[in-house]
Amino acid sequence: MKKINGGVTAPQGFKAAGIHCGIRKNKTKKDLALILSEYPATAAAVYTQNLVKGAPLTVTKNNLQNGTARAMICNSGNANTCNANGIEIAEKMCALVAEYCAIAADDVIVASTGVIGEPLDITPIAEGLPKLAAELSYDGEPAAEAIMTTDTVKKEIAVEFELDGKLCKIGGIAKGSGMIHPNMATMLVFLTTDAAISAEMLQKAISEDVKDTFNMISVDGDTSTNDMLSIMANGQCGNAEIVAEGEAFDTFKKALNLVTDDLCRKIAADGEGATKLLECEVHGAATKDDARKIAKAVVCSSLFKSAMFGADANWGRALCAIGYSGANVDINKVDLDFASAAGSIALCRDGAGVPFSEEEAKKILSEKEINIIIKLGDGEASAIARGCDLTYKYVKINGDYRS
Amino acid sequence: MKKINGGVTAPQGFKAAGIHCGIRKNKTKKDLALILSEYPATAAAVYTQNLVKGAPLTVTKNNLQNGTARAMICNSGNANTCNANGIEIAEKMCALVAEYCAIAADDVIVASTGVIGEPLDITPIAEGLPKLAAELSYDGEPAAEAIMTTDTVKKEIAVEFELDGKLCKIGGIAKGSGMIHPNMATMLVFLTTDAAISAEMLQKAISEDVKDTFNMISVDGDTSTNDMLSIMANGQCGNAEIVAEGEAFDTFKKALNLVTDDLCRKIAADGEGATKLLECEVHGAATKDDARKIAKAVVCSSLFKSAMFGADANWGRALCAIGYSGANVDINKVDLDFASAAGSIALCRDGAGVPFSEEEAKKILSEKEINIIIKLGDGEASAIARGCDLTYKYVKINGDYRS
Numbered sequence: 079m080k081k082i083n084g085g086v087t088a089p090q091g092f093k094a095a096g097i098h099c100g101i102r103k104n105k106t107k108k109d110l111a112l113i114l115s116e117y118p119a120t121a122a123a124v125y126t127q128n129l130v131k132g133a134p135l136t137v138t139k140n141n142l143q144n145g146t147a148r149a150m151i152c153n154s155g156n157a158n159t160c161n162a163n164g165i166e167i168a169e170k171m172c173a174l175v176a177e178y179c180a181i182a183a184d185d186v187i188v189a190s191t192g193v194i195g196e197p198l199d200i201t202p203i204a205e206g207l208p209k210l211a212a213e214l215s216y217d218g219e220p221a222a223e224a225i226m227t228t229d230t231v232k233k234e235i236a237v238e239f240e241l242d243g244k245l246c247k248i249g250g251i252a253k254g255s256g257m258i259h260p261n262m263a264t265m266l267v268f269l270t271t272d273a274a275i276s277a278e279m280l281q282k283a284i285s286e287d288v289k290d291t292f293n294m295i296s297v298d299g300d301t302s303t304n305d306m307l308s309i310m311a312n313g314q315c316g317n318a319e320i321v322a323e324g325e326a327f328d329t330f331k332k333a334l335n336l337v338t339d340d341l342c343r344k345i346a347a348d349g350e351g352a353t354k355l356l357e358c359e360v361h362g363a364a365t366k367d368d369a370r371k372i373a374k375a376v377v378c379s380s381l382f383k384s385a386m387f388g389a390d391a392n393w394g395r396a397l398c399a400i401g402y403s404g405a406n407v408d409i410n411k412v413d414l415d416f417a418s419a420a421g422s423i424a425l426c427r428d429g430a431g432v433p434f435s436e437e438e439a440k441k442i443l444s445e446k447e448i449n450i451i452i453k454l455g456d457g458e459a460s461a462i463a464r465g466c467d468l469t470y471k472y473v474k475i476n477g478d479y480r481s
Numbered sequence: 482m483k484k485i486n487g488g489v490t491a492p493q494g495f496k497a498a499g500i501h502c503g504i505r506k507n508k509t510k511k512d513l514a515l516i517l518s519e520y521p522a523t524a525a526a527v528y529t530q531n532l533v534k535g536a537p538l539t540v541t542k543n544n545l546q547n548g549t550a551r552a553m554i555c556n557s558g559n560a561n562t563c564n565a566n567g568i569e570i571a572e573k574m575c576a577l578v579a580e581y582c583a584i585a586a587d588d589v590i591v592a593s594t595g596v597i598g599e600p601l602d603i604t605p606i607a608e609g610l611p612k613l614a615a616e617l618s619y620d621g622e623p624a625a626e627a628i629m630t631t632d633t634v635k636k637e638i639a640v641e642f643e644l645d646g647k648l649c650k651i652g653g654i655a656k657g658s659g660m661i662h663p664n665m666a667t668m669l670v671f672l673t674t675d676a677a678i679s680a681e682m683l684q685k686a687i688s689e690d691v692k693d694t695f696n697m698i699s700v701d702g703d704t705s706t707n708d709m710l711s712i713m714a715n716g717q718c719g720n721a722e723i724v725a726e727g728e729a730f731d732t733f734k735k736a737l738n739l740v741t742d743d744l745c746r747k748i749a750a751d752g753e754g755a756t757k758l759l760e761c762e763v764h765g766a767a768t769k770d771d772a773r774k775i776a777k778a779v780v781c782s783s784l785f786k787s788a789m790f791g792a793d794a795n796w797g798r799a800l801c802a803i804g805y806s807g808a809n810v811d812i813n814k815v816d817l818d819f820a821s822a823a824g825s826i827a828l829c830r831d832g833a834g835v836p837f838s839e840e841e842a843k844k845i846l847s848e849k850e851i852n853i854i855i856k857l858g859d860g861e862a863s864a865i866a867r868g869c870d871l872t873y874k875y876v877k878i879n880g881d882y883r884s
Contacts, residue, residue, distance in 0.1 A: 194797025394597025477791025
């Protein structure tokens with residue numbers, strides 16, 4: 079099992095394309111992406127738990143009822159959410175893909191990302207679709223670019239692994255930089271695989287995976303209205319279809335986790351305005367839920383995130399976050415260390431501060447990836463949450479998003 | 482019932498003082514405050530719900546078990562929290578006040594605010610106490626100054642009202658600028674009154690009041706370890722002691738709310754780095770709890786706060802926050818308006834955007850106080866939450882707090 083080059087087109091039988099069709103004003107920014115499976119595929123998705131749900135999610139959910147899909151279409155620049163005609167527009171997007179790719183309209187996964195509450199004009203999409211379909215190729219990069227909004231880097235990854243002696247692949251692209259505090263899925267993640275797996279087992283695999291991956295990252299504590307992770311599996315690698323739990327399912331889940339873990343790190347590190355990736359590991363919690371709550375509270379604290387931006391070893395703010403996390407924890411047994419490529423340092427033992435070198439701490443916190451290691455004395459459960467620092471640039475980006 | 486000049490010394494029989502004793506390095510910053518009731522007083526307090534509780538809170542809680550207090554002492558510059566000897570230091574602070582003010586040590590309310598996890602040296606406090614006691618006067622301002630940390634303005638208020646034909650007063654001071662997301666009380670609020678009211682009814686009055694006042698403000702979503710609101714009532718105005726619910730209790734609560742409401746606005750407007758006060762009013766919610774959740778989610782959203790900093794009418798972010806607030810709400814019935822001294826503007830009706838003038842919106846959002854008015858179609862409950870915008874300066878202040 080290893081990471082390989084490529085993204086959604088790494089698995090056999092998947093093509094993709096990305097173009098600028100005119101939703102975004104800046105002509106150098108692609109704004110429409112398409113991924114097509116050349117063969118029938120099972121499919122599954124997880125969605126935001128925000129009560130305000132983007133219209134595309136409603137349409138996708140409906141289309142995935144039969145557990146199959148052939149294409150994913152996604153525009154950036156407009157979320158198609160809180161609009162009177164949102165459903166109608168999302169359905170038109172599916173119909174256009176069906177027309178130009180010669181597939182059924184209910185085999186289309188549709189997604190949108192961008193500003194909420196502004197009507198999405200179908201015209202540029204309708205005019206762009208012929209070109210988009212014509213440009214479908216085994217190069218997944220343009221699609222990875224077309225789903226970006228405030229992202230500064232495209233996020234793609236592929237892994238290969240074996241099932242029944244057959245070489246299988248899972249590929250993925252993701253976007254997400256602000257409004258990132260997923261609850262069920264993340265901003266937008268599109269995965270493809272040439273493994274054969276039933277829709278039911280595919281749903282089970284991603285539903286279990288997101289609990290420890292996308293649901294454990296946060297850029298700003300805002301759960302988006304349009305979060306969705308979707309996956310298509312077209313079986314082209316030739317393995318015996320996975321239809322139940324067992325060794326093959328475990329292998330598939332492990333490969334899936336290699337992909338999602340990588341995309342999570344990329345999303346957190348590319349958080350709006352971020353200069354640093356924060357990873358908070360919690361060990362020794364009474365329950366998994368307690369471990370998750372604590373890890374997430376620390377990477378979500380604006381005060382702690384600001385301190386990390388300033389490479390300031392203000393560990394008391396992490397203790398404060400543990401205290402209000404809602405987790406069941408004995409504060410008098412908390413140990414806390416910071417670690418990075420520059421080394422590691424102990425700051426707190428048994429809930430009280432220990433003397434440390436400010437100079438050493440500064441050096442450790444000046445790296446690009448910071449680990450916050452919390453050891454509790456309450457049990458055996460652990461969890462990791464990922465986030466980023468809070469910077470001037472985050473405020474700048476979001477003080478002026480629509481302009 | 483009206484607001485009058487002054488703070489904690491406005492009610493009869495209260496003296497106060499504030500000095501620089503040497504906890505803070507900057508000698509121009511006062512760091513030790515004392516409030517003394519010249520007469521026996523009933524007392525009550527509410528505390529943070531953070532599991533990590535400052536040592537002074539534990540000591541205060543213990544001292545208030547008998548429902549009486551005569552003095553409040555508070556230092557800034559160090560929170561005396563997550564230290565091995567915290568309780569011992571807080572008890573010494575009470576003993577020093579007892580010694581120099583000739584009262585019982587268990588009649589002292591003690592509080593600390595500042596950095597978490599650094600041992601608090603008792604020496605400057607012990608050396609400063611004689612001076613602090615000698616400077617006690619009917620001027621409440623030095624005490625209001627001495628509890629400030631990153632606050633840019635001192636926060637004090639007094640009101641007068643009648644009980645049994647007697648002129649009563651309630652006065653208060655507060656501090657709080659960052660780590661403000663109170664859960665039970667706020668950062669630090671010290672109230673005094675010359676009304677006669679039993680400790681039990683005093684506790685009831687403040688416990689009910691904070692639900693709609695201090696528990697509904699947020700600067701950064703971080704619930705402090707040292708939040709406390711405390712009040713002393715010395716009965717010097719001569720009313721018949723309030724020992725049960727009824728007209729006098731209602732009048733007292735109304736006067737109390739005038740004080741707390743004012744201090745809440747002052748704290749939210751003086752949030753770290755803030756340029757604007759945000760007030761989110763929610764009407765038509767199914768329950769009070771739903772209204773509170775929604776109002777608070779909106780003023781807590783980093784994305785929405787950043788948009789307000791940029792005077793950007795990105796109302797979709799408020800809708801997004803409503804959706805993840807956890808409140809039970811019919812999104813298709815949501816109306817949203819922005820209002821300020823410059824006018825008001827409709828942005829959303831029945832959950833969908835309506836056309837609006839960007840120029841007009843910019844003008845309205847460029848004021849210092851912004852109202853976000855949300856009307857739901859779910860019932861009759863309403864709530865107000867207060868916060869502030871998220872600015873470069875917040876990040877700057879907190880990237881480098883300890884230095």
